[in-house]
Amino acid sequence: MVKVVIIGAGLMGTATSYPLSDNGHSVHLVGTHLDGEIIKSCKEKQFHPRLKRNLPVGVRPYYIEEIGDAIEGADVILSGVNSLGVHWIGRTIKPYVRPGQMIIAITKGLETDAEGNWRILPDVLAGELDEAIRPQLKFAAVGGPCIAGELAGRRHSCVVFGSRDFSAVEQLASIFSTPYYHIWKTSDLVGLEFGAAFKNAYTLAIGIAYGMLEKAGGVDEAGANFHNLAAGVFAQSCVEMSRLLQIAGSDQSFAYKLPGAGDLYVTAVGGRTVRLGKLLGAGKTFKEARQIMAGETLESAEIISMMGTALPRLEREGLVQPNELPILRTLVDVIVYNKPAQFPIDQFFGGKAVL
Template structure:
């Protein structure tokens, strides 16, 4: 039996307790300072109010004030905070870390460094931990299509566990794999982390199509806007591939579970899609935010976090100016309260397609 401590009682952090508990491990769920009501509900009734279902009976809930007790003796510490909370989490767990512990991150995101580089969140976490413990623990992450409510309902879910240290992956796979939670392993930390971060941004972009549709007159034959959404989806995947390769990740990761799979499932609903719909309807971002109070929109955070590095890399000539038209348009929409205005002819410039005829005619 393994002791697993999950820091962050949000829906994904809690959902991963289900396969671990089903495998007979000792699972502790410790809330952050923002999770007091969730933990109180779990302690009193066993019900997780956001998942709207009971947590497994063997999972022990802990308030943040009890974090020392909750982390004691843990072999695996799962970080389930949002991307804004990674630095806080590093400071919260640092006093209790022991050599050889595994930190498994379900948090997704990227950051720009002051010198214009992109940094994956496991590296952000490691940089915030004190020496020598930062080099004595192991870092891993989860990527792939995993809606928390479906995992908690024990629906078939397929993911990738990734770490630069291949030797820890069989252990993690054995701890968490169940007949419904299917785990592949990878050492492509860059590829997986870039994919699972950018999917939030491109899912938001795909959600724009629904809002744009709602602004159009109703079609006499009921035509929707799936063609629009599919082009954005494909361009998002192409831009993800461009950045993964640029940063040294593997292209095959983009076209498997962490890339195409995770992007697809994220477009099917959730906060990113809702924000995209509001923006597509013509709302300025400042207005759309007011429609979703107290919600973390990871796609927005991702765009705002990565663009300083992207602009720096373009200025240095390391990224082609025309390589990321969708990401740059999202940034324009979010930072300038601008209306959606895609130039579809700018898409797919880095693929081996001839440009649209209209675009060729304009250049002749």
Template sequence: MAILTFIGAGQMASALTFPTFENGHEIRLVGTPLDREIIDQLRKDNYHINLKRTLHDGIKYYQVEEMEEAIQGADVILGGVSSFGVDWWADEVLPKLNKDVPIITVTKGMIDLENGDMITYPDYWQSKPAGKELNFNAIGGPCTSYELADHDDSWVAFCGHDIETLRYLKQIFETSYYHISLSTDVKGVEFSVALKNAYALGVTLAVGLAEKREGIGKVHYNSQAALFGEGVCEMRKLLKLAGAGADNIVYGAGDLYVTVFGGRTRKIGTLLGRGLSFDEAMAKLKGVTLESIVIATRTARAVRNLAANGKADLKDYPLLMHVDEIINQGKPVNIPWTAFETEYVGE
């Protein structure tokens, strides 16, 4: 039996208590300053008010001020914050961690630098003084929290720089319904699953466009599939641009599929497609965390900076550029269909 301390009581971290607890491990779930109500309710009846599932009886719950107690004796630390908690995790959590205890995080996203370079969150955390000697690993792939909690078969990738650590973590987390591949291409896995947020917004524009023309509830799959295909094409190019292995597109494409069919990103894309301005759509979704906006903005900004330095061509990313125009320049939805067309002449 291992002792696992989860720091951040978000939906995915909390869903991961199911396979790990069922594998016989001791689970300690620590809330962030934003999770106080979640922890209070869990202590009463094990019910997670955001995941809307009852967690296993026997999990130990801690408020943020009890974090150091929860970390004592832990064999694994799991980071469970969203991309909006990355700096909090760096400032408040990293200094408390033991360099001999592996870390695995569920946070999806990346940070763009002024020169256009894109770095993963594990790389960002490792760049901090408190993170230099820590063993960072991450989870990516097509897996929604509520379906994992419901034991639907899910397949993800654990990535990190040390394959033995990854094998150890796989042994702890894997179950008959939670399936895990391993990769030492951290950038490839992390960028792939981060990019899907931006492109899921792009794909779901088609949902709103169909509803704008023919009424709420009307669905057309041709246009969604076309945008999905263009999204995967651009994601693959972006992986190469970032110096990551393009084969990791399998994790991003699967994650894109899942995200298109539900969740917060589908909501914003649909509203924009119906004809709402970005500000109007955001007002309707007030209080909803939208990581798709962050990743789309950062990725487009990185590509524009690389293009300015002659390292990228904006014409290779028409869907990304249009999503950026919609959310950051206030332009209406006008899918650049002809920009997706290509010619291929085989040898």
């Protein structure tokens, strides 16, 4: 039995407490300053209002102001915030981290500096901690297709744990694995994290395809949807993820395994990212769509914006040719330059019409 502190009481952070509780670990769930209502409900009724479930046995909820008590003696710190909270969580746990602890992040995203260099989020988080302690901590991350509500419902879920330190992955996998939470392991942390981030971006493209259906008048009198277009976008997205993983020096096969195709599938059929895509595909500009969705975290847009900053650098370094990545370019045009969504379909798959 180990002690795990989850910081961030949103859907996915909280969902990870179910396998942990089932394995008999001690779990402290700390809400961020945005999770006050959630923690209140958890404290009063052991009920999570967004997951719509009771907290599992033995999980103790804490307000952010109580983090000092909550984090005391933790073996594992799980970062359950979204990509906008990564710097915050690093600064927040900074006073409390101790040598030997493992820090595992479920956040999907990436960050780009002014020169267009990409950083994975575990490195961003680590960057907020004291330099002296960093080598004494083990950083890891979770990727792969996992809808939080299903994990919390103890549905079979296949995920990937990654760390540059493979022994940390092995330890963490043995802590989290249950008969329904199936964990594969990798030391290609960069590939895992980029795969997860890219997937979020490309899911928006699938949403855009279905938004275009609406623009075309919806399902027609004979029932025709836009699944064919979505499938073409899906396949080209896998190709682009594979190419981007190659550029990052990572395992290209992730593009059609859990972090790529698997996660793209689950987010397309069961995720929330498609909603923004549908608005864009239906003809709204990103500015308009953002107003409609005010208050919601648009992680895919954040990621696309970061990738848009990286693209000129990749071209400058000769890593990407101008005819490559047509879907990514469409996404950048839509999100960064506020252009209407339009896919250059005939540029998919190399653009020369030879598959």
